[in-house]
Amino acid sequence: MSKRLKHDLTYDAPLAEVAAMLADKSFREEVCDYQRVLSHTVTVTPKGDRPEDGMEVVIDQVQPAKGLPSFATKLVGDEINIVQTESWSTIDRGAVLVTIPGKPGEMKGTATLREAGGVTTETVDLEIKVGIPLVGGKIEGLVSDMLLKALKAENKVGREYLAR
Template sequence: MATTLTCELTYDAPLTDVGEMLMDPAFRERVCDAQGATRRTVSVGPDGGGMKVVIDQVQGAEGIPGFARKFVGDEINLVQTERWDDVENGVVEVVIPGKPGQMGGTITLREAGGTTTETVVMEIKVGIPLVGGKIESLIADLLRKALRAENAVGRQHLAG
């Protein structure tokens, strides 16, 4: 089994503006700060005919339930890699180096009437007997919270 996360984020801006924002390393660094990262490295660059975004961040494990904390320790290192074939379609993978589990999916941008919707669909799989499903749900909640923080920073970025 796996847990599926679907999250829609809206921006009152044209698709091209949202796409440019998502490829801006300074924007991605502000998002890491808003998500509570204690350390971060962001790189954005060409990848074949598209673009590649890599966000390597470390967050404290405060607030993580005990059953999950023993697997992650005091800090959680997340490495998010996005590969964008074009401004509308990306593939995302998130790994926690050295820990069991896989997270991956798609990111799509669609514009209607000057509003752009970013849709993130990810499958989360943690292969740990007995607690894997609980950890998957916890990760889905953490990713949803992280995406909402990105959306808030993005709305402010696009408005300013």
């Protein structure tokens, strides 16, 4: 069993500007700060000399578990360590993997950028799987809600970033 999350983030900017934003470590850190994570480490590593060559982005963050139901906090504790890895093979397509180290389950899928009329849409399409009998489906729903909230935060921060 799994849950799918597909969400579009739109930006009033050309694809090259959105790709440059996604490759900017300070932007990724702003998103973490906006979400009030407890701690974070961001690394952005280009795969070549040009943006078209892709990049590897790793965001390792710790978030508070407050607000989660008791069955979920029993599994994760008071804090949740989340590691998001994006492996962009080109300027407009990347593989996304989100894990919670030491816990069963993962979220994986793609992020794609497409431009039309000067507006760029980033589509994030993830499959969420939690391999815990009885409560796995409930946890997948909670994770989906958390990821959607994080994507909306990233979109808000991104629009402000591009407007500067």
